[in-house]
Amino acid sequence: MKNRLIDLNNHLFSQLERLSDENLTTEQIETEVKRTDAIVAVSEQLIRNSDLSLKAATLVANHGDRFKPMLPTIFRQPDTIDGKVAAITDGGDK
Template sequence: MKNRLIDLNNHLFSQLERLSEENLTTEQMVTEVKRTDAIVAVSEQLIRNSDLSLKAATLVANHGDRFRPMLPTIFRPPETLESKAITDGGDR
């Protein structure tokens, strides 16, 4: 599995296909259900994290750089040369 949301989507559909197999024994079905529960729990956290990143990006897009210093580094969009020159006083 890669680290993109489309990969998560593909992984979830693969698990759904495993759950849909008609020839699973009861023991295999129990194992797949447990695996599904774990996958769903991790997936929900990944989706929440992606949603938070999107909200941070939207905040900066809608209100400019004035909120950038308040965002954790992981959510800060990269600085452009133009915005760096403005904040540094244009010395570079």
């Protein structure tokens, strides 16, 4: 899975397909249900986080840059090492 909402959507549909498999045993269904519960819990947090970021971006879009200093985390760019996030820095965009 990547780190985009479309990837989360694809992952959720894949899990739904696994739950829909009619060849699963009772034990396998129980395992998939537990996995689904964990995926749903994490997914809900990711969606809440994305919604908060969207609200912050909308605030800046509607009211200009005067709010930007109070919302630094949505404007900071991650540092990457070999394509993986190493740290989040300002990115020079203050």
